[in-house]
Amino acid sequence: MAAVKVLSGARVVLPTGVVEGGRVIVDGTRIAGSAPGSAERVDLTGHWVVPGFVDMHVHGGGGASFTNGTVEDVLKGIHTHRLHGTTTMVASTVTGEMDFLAQRAGLLSELVEQGDLAGIHFEGPFISPCRKGAHSEDLLRHPDPAEVRKLMDAARGTAKMFTLATELPGGLDSVRLLAEHGVIAAIGHTDATYEQTVEAIDAGASVATHLYNAMPALGHRAPGPIAALLEDERITVELINDGTHLHPASLELAFHHKGADRVAFITDAMDAAGFGDGLYHLGPLEVEVKEGVARLVEGGSIAGSTLTLDRAFRRAVTVDDLAVEDAVRALSANPARLLGVYDRVGSLEPGKDADLVVLDEAFALKGVMRRGEWIVAPALG
């Protein structure tokens, strides 16, 4: 018989709001509605309990890359993010040769099938050379539905998202193909105009890949993609809340337009997340990480982040003054809904996986539970 644990005394963030002195009952791998008298009690007075974080855009961590690493490396990267509260994540790849990406899709899809990943996100090669960021220019190509299809097939049903420059030839047809198959078409690394962005949304695009980054800035005569992505309620915007990628006022602007249900905090993390400064690779490109900021050795473009979602959360509530419930939505429920896994994760409700994060009053991470098991056990005095 599985042990039942009752986590009590904490401020618990539920979909309906914050409950003071609430409790979460964990029965085996799931959250339960009631507990027997014999259940083990865990006193979390003075702490917050929030749903496990969901990262829909992450390239690696712990020194390991999802694009290049072995299965063991990928698992190490996953584990690193789990230690920081991310209990559900997709693996994002960066631009590479088509055959290479198809081969990666095969490897990563096995980790999806065994429950370690929630899916694959292909970021590139179908992006704009004008907004390439840390992607190899010589490997970029126009979004061709046949090639998108090839990667979807290689991922055997585990492809969850493609980031596309939808203004390129084949862009809109690719968006339609993805939407038809229930795969997220995300607009990003794009040089689209406002009008072209509206067209892509009408064709079925539903996510803005790291809004503001790798796209034209908001202009008063040429509002560009940002205005279209902010104003259309069919779009959820990703934000990298690390203090480097985004000014706090830009974050506030996004929440003002989108509301708390259409923002997803992501890490866009590369290998150095949870690891340290030094020289790394992002796909085939060399990256130097200095004081936690990753930049291409050649050209100096920002090359992903070293963010973990516990830091994104703490920043959101302590620097950006976001309500805890709103930050929790952006970190858990919203990405879980987009990825089609909200029936299992993304909120603390009976029947769902017991995935949760324990934080102290200063929002420092103290515990992480995934499927009923402590990944980080809270040290309680």
Ligand SMILES: [Zn+2]
């Ligand atoms: Zn990325």
